[in-house]
Amino acid sequence: xxxxxxxxxxxxxxxxxxxxxxxxxxxxxxxxxxxxxxxxxxxxxxxxxxxxxxxxxxxxxxxxxxxxxxxxxxxxxxxxxxxxxxxxxxxxxxxxxxxxxxxxxxxxxxxxxxxxxxxxxxxxxxxxxxxxxxxxxxxxxxxxxxxxxxxxxxxxxxxxxxxxxxxxxxxxxxxxxxxxxxxxxxxxxxxxxxxxxxxxxxxxxxxxxxxxxxxxxxxxxxxxxxxxxxxxxxxxxxxxxxxxxxxxxxxxxxxxxxxxxxxxxxxxxxxxxxxxxxxxxxxxxxxxxxxxxxxxxxxxxxxxxxxxxxxxxxxxxxxxxxxxxxxxxxxxxxxxxxxxxxxxxxxxxxxxxxxxxxxxxxxxxxxxxxxxxxxxxxxxxxxxxxxxxxxxxxxxxxxxxxxxxxxxxxxxxxxxxxxxxxxxxxxxxxxxxxxxxxxxxxxxxxxxxxxxxxxxxxxxxxxxxxxxxxxxxxxxx
Amino acid sequence: xxxxxxxxxxxxxxxxxxxxxxxxxxxxxxxxxxxxxxxxxxxxxxxxxxxxxxxxxxxxxxxxxxxxxxxxxxxxxxxxxxxxxxxxxxxxxxxxxxxxxxxxxxxxxxxxxxxxxxxxxxxxxxxxxxxxxxxxxxxxxxxxxxxxxxxxxxxxxxxxxxxxxxxxxxxxxxxxxxxxxxxxxx
Numbered sequence: 125x126x127x128x129x130x131x132x133x134x135x136x137x138x139x140x141x142x143x144x145x146x147x148x149x150x151x152x153x154x155x156x157x158x159x160x161x162x163x164x165x166x167x168x169x170x171x172x173x174x175x176x177x178x179x180x181x182x183x184x185x186x187x188x189x190x191x192x193x194x195x196x197x198x199x200x201x202x203x204x205x206x207x208x209x210x211x212x213x214x215x216x217x218x219x220x221x222x223x224x225x226x227x228x229x230x231x232x233x234x235x236x237x238x239x240x241x242x243x244x245x246x247x248x249x250x251x252x253x254x255x256x257x258x259x260x261x262x263x264x265x266x267x268x269x270x271x272x273x274x275x276x277x278x279x280x281x282x283x284x285x286x287x288x289x290x291x292x293x294x295x296x297x298x299x300x301x302x303x304x305x306x307x308x309x310x311x312x313x314x315x316x317x318x319x320x321x322x323x324x325x326x327x328x329x330x331x332x333x334x335x336x337x338x339x340x341x342x343x344x345x346x347x348x349x350x351x352x353x354x355x356x357x358x359x360x361x362x363x364x365x366x367x368x369x370x371x372x373x374x375x376x377x378x379x380x381x382x383x384x385x386x387x388x389x390x391x392x393x394x395x396x397x398x399x400x401x402x403x404x405x406x407x408x409x410x411x412x413x414x415x416x417x418x419x420x421x422x423x424x425x426x427x428x429x430x431x432x433x434x435x436x437x438x439x440x441x442x443x444x445x446x447x448x449x450x451x452x453x454x455x456x457x458x459x460x461x462x463x464x465x466x467x468x469x470x471x472x473x474x475x476x477x478x479x480x481x482x483x484x485x486x487x488x489x490x491x492x493x494x495x496x497x498x499x500x501x502x503x504x505x506x507x508x509x510x511x512x513x514x515x516x517x518x519x520x521x522x523x524x525x526x527x528x529x530x531x532x533x534x535x536x537x538x539x540x541x542x543x544x545x546x547x548x549x550x551x552x553x554x555x556x557x558x559x560x561x562x563x564x565x566x567x568x569x570x571x572x573x574x575x576x577x578x579x580x581x582x583x584x585x586x587x588x589x590x591x592x593x594x595x596x597x598x599x600x601x
Numbered sequence: 602x603x604x605x606x607x608x609x610x611x612x613x614x615x616x617x618x619x620x621x622x623x624x625x626x627x628x629x630x631x632x633x634x635x636x637x638x639x640x641x642x643x644x645x646x647x648x649x650x651x652x653x654x655x656x657x658x659x660x661x662x663x664x665x666x667x668x669x670x671x672x673x674x675x676x677x678x679x680x681x682x683x684x685x686x687x688x689x690x691x692x693x694x695x696x697x698x699x700x701x702x703x704x705x706x707x708x709x710x711x712x713x714x715x716x717x718x719x720x721x722x723x724x725x726x727x728x729x730x731x732x733x734x735x736x737x738x739x740x741x742x743x744x745x746x747x748x749x750x751x752x753x754x755x756x757x758x759x760x761x762x763x764x765x766x767x768x769x770x771x772x773x774x775x776x777x778x779x780x781x782x783x784x785x786x787x
Contacts, residue, residue, distance in 0.1 A: 164763060165724060169731050172739060176747035183783035187755050187776050188764050259782070300779040 171195055175204040178213075179277065179298050179521030202524040203327060206276045216467055216582035217246035218575050219519035221271045221279065223512060224567030226262070226560050238267045239564025242279065242297035243572060244519070246579035259297035259304060262557075262564055269293055271514035273373040273380070275320045275329070277522030278529065282317035286336050290315040294526035306526035310352050318349070319373035321380040323396035329354040329529045330395050332380050351398055355531025372414040374421050374517055377439055381421045383414035390414075390421070392441060406435050406443045412463035413478075416517035417446060424449075424475075426460040434466060434473070447473060450495035458488055458499065465515055469585035474578070478510045487578075489585070489592055498589075500596035508571040625653065627677070628662030629670040641680040647734030667732050672725040675718070679738055682710060707741045715745040720761075 165173070174182050174196060182205065186193040195201060213219070221242055225235030241260040261281075269281040272292075282292035290310040297304065308331070310317070315333040322329050333350040372383045382391040388408045392401045405411055405425065412424035421437040432449040452458075458477055465476040475488040486507045487500040545553075577599070584591050625642055627635045643650040652658050665673060707715070715723060723742060730738040750758055759766060768776070777784050 165728060166731065169727050169739075169743065170762075172731075172743045173727075173746045173750070176744055177750060180783045181751065183780050184755060185758065186780065187768070187773060187784075188759055188762075189767050191767075192764065193776070298782070 167195060171198075171201050171204060175201060175208045179205070179523060182523060183298065196523065197525070199525075199528045202522060202528065206322075206520075206522050206524060207324070213244060213520065214246070216469060216579055217244055218465075218467075218579060219244045219274075219516040220571075220575055221514045221516060222508075222568035222571040222575075223271075223514070224564050226563050226567075235267065237262060237264055237560050238269070239560065239568065240266060240269075240271075240281070240295075241564065241568045241572070242295075242516075243575065244521075245572075245575035246583070259295075260561065260564065261293075261295060261305065262560055265307065266293060271516065272317060273319045273375050274516045274519045275322050275375040275380075276524050277520055278320065278329075278524055278526060279516060279519075280317070280320040280331075284316070286314040286316045286334075288314045290317060290333070292317045292331065294320070294529060296522070296524055296526055298521045299523060299525055303525045303527055306530055308354065308530060315350065318371060318382060319375060319380040319393070321375050321393065321395035322378065323394075324378050325396045328395075330398075332382075332393050349393075349400065354529050374414055374416060376416070376420055376518055381414065381437070383421075383423070390437070401441065403437070403441050403443075406433075406445075410460040412460050413465075414517075415464070415466050417466060417468055419518065422446070422466065424460050424463050424466065432460055447492055449473075449490060449497070452497050464510070467582055469582045472586040472589060474582055474585070476578070478507075487581075487596070489581075489589060491586075491589060498593055500599075506570070506574060506577075506599070508574055512568070513571045513575075625649070625658050626660065626662045627673060628659075628664050629668055629673040630666050631670050633670040633673070634662045635670075635673050635677045637677045637680045638684055641684045645680055645683060645735050645737060647736070649733060665733075668729045669725060671722055672729040675722065675726045676729050676733065676735070676738070679714060679735075682714060683737075705740075707744060711741045712745075715742055 170192070174185055174192075177185065182196055186196050219242075221240055223241070224239045226237035226239055227235050228237075239260060239262040266281065268283050269292075270284050272280040272282050272284075274280065277296055277298060279295045279297065280292060281295060283290075292308050292310070294306045294308060295304060310331065310333060313335060315335055318332040318334050320329065320331055331352040331354065333352055334347050335350055336347050374381045374383075378395050380393040380395065382393065384391070388405045388411065390403045390405065392403055393399075394401070405423065407425040407427045409428055410426040415422045415424070417434065417436050420439070422434060424432060424434050426432045431451070433445050434447040434449070435443045436446045438444055458475065462477045463475060464478040467474045471492050473488075473490040473492065475490060477486055477488065488497055489500070490497040581592050581595070584595075623639050624636045625639050627637060629635070639653060643653050652663065657663075668676070715726075718726065723745065727739065727742040727746065729735075730742055749761065753761070758764070766773075
């Protein structure tokens with residue numbers, strides 16, 4: 125029977141647990157065509173097939189058998205899976221991180237803990253009617269850690285300031301807890317982590333770092349950049365840069381993009397070549413936050429004549445004007461500089477503006493064909509504060525394990541745990557952990573339902589603009 | 602066809618003719634012979650390209666012991682169809698490309714080509730494509746099989762791939778809990 129033969133092969137290929145990963149070439153015997161045992165494919169082919177599944181389906185396939193579990197958890201699989209670009213999440217969706225500080229006593233000034241909750245609204249990860257979090261992260265070690273960017277399904281959290289030692293967290297919310305989180309400490313001087321990127325040619329993950337050359341009493345900070353190859357060494361880059369390092373980061377196609385709003389340019393860091401290119405923005409007037417459209421960096425700008433447009437940065441670093449936003453009557457005006465998100469719903473744009481003042485209108489629906497825009501005066505309690513969420517532009521679920529990114533060999537053994545506390549201590553701490561988690565869930569509930577509402581709106585577009593308008597009125601009435 | 606061109610002639614002429622031949626003959630595990638254009642074989646299969654370049658092509662049929670006649674027929678069929686197809690306009694990228702997906706969707710004829718195959722024939726073809734290093738055919742067949750898996754439960758997939766579930770009930774439960782987001786029905 126093929127099954128037992130397959131099993132023998134597994135034992136033969138792997139030797140014992142912890143052997144150097146991935147069985148290869150489990151060739152079946154020479155066949156005479158259709159009469160051979162059905163469905164016995166070699167591992168190369170199996171990996172190739174499974175790597176084309178969406179991450180969720182691929183993860184579910186780990187339950188097929190122990191052998192398939194090992195195949196899908198192998199670093200080879202992760203590389204192939206991200207290269208074949210397993211189908212991206214269905215649109216519309218919003219991948220985001222909801223964050224809440226956790227305090228143990230009323231009136232406590234400093235939070236003792238923090239709760240990061242990763243969600244994909246509209247990602248089809250629904251259970252019991254509500255979008256279920258794929259994973260949450262909570263603990264003191266994640267305090268002051270903010271969302272920086274995401275690359276190949278791995279979320280980067282780091283302090284938004286210089287620190288020594290400079291720590292950051294690599295987190296893949298789609299991977300089991302024990303393997304999903306890895307803390308990285310960058311050796312050496314005071315650094316700030318700017319972004320995570322992947323070089324497809326060198327097949328390495330790299331952190332882009334920033335070192336301050338600040339002088340006292342100087343308005344503009346000078347800083348220089350450095351790279352840390354995960355599982356490798358750090359390299360300082362030549363050249364100084366000006367700016368306040370209030371940067372926004374986005375990874376796309378082997379490049380980390382850094383937007384510096386005040387100096388009006390974007391830096392593109394090619395992860396393979398370790399080269400920095402400075403790209404001028406299409407205008408030096410008002411510029412929105414760095415967003416994503418069609419998988420590429422996107423910004424909204426207002427030029428000197430006052431006309432507004434969405435520009436997308438192409439792979440060869442040309443700005444392409446995607447949508448012109450027609451002049452609007454006074455009551456539908458919005459401010460470019462507070463624009464934080466845009467979604468293209470088949471020719472109808474949903475724009476979200478994260479105003480500094482709470483009374484600024486937040487949501488705009490714009491019909492490109494008719495040039496008509498309506499704004500939704502969302503109640504101030506409904507829209508989350510900018511400190512409570514971060515949209516993870518370009519997130520695609522993958523099975524990349526953060527451990528394998530930093531060079532740890534992923535053994536992919538069922539039931540293996542890393543850094544595990546003894547069971548009695550886990551049990552003793554359980555009530556506190558549970559309570560913190562509950563507190564976190566409660567605190568992020570507004571953000572979560574807000575994002576779900578946004579996706580509900582987007583699902584009705586492009587056809588149901590009127591429908592959406594009525595709904596928003598109902599919501600805000 | 603120029604298969605027989607060299608046969609029965611002087612050795613020297615035969616060698617020249619062999620080099621000039623624009624087809625290669627492949628022999629399946631069950632001894633059937635198939636002919637395929639040398640150009641297509643070299644372009645679509647890294648293994649055949651290597652054999653042609655290395656001179657290890659046998660004029661009387663290169664033995665491919667791992668590939669059955671049905672699968673080899675499909676391979677040859679694919680090579681011929683590929684040679685005749687013109688890349689569709691969709692595959693020629695515009696000057697500014699936003700699409701960076703490394704996998705090109707199967708073309709209409711490729712889709713039809715794999716759709717008509719039986720389950721077993723498809724599985725044999727994917728193995729043959731892998732063995733011969735035919736990247737595009739492997740792409741198309743793997744894509745097809747992965748599409749067949751969509752929406753199927755683990756049990757159904759086990760059936761398709763003839764996989765034996767060697768987990769204990771407890772181990773399975775542990776996996777499902779750890780990766781709860783991936784399972785619909787928990």
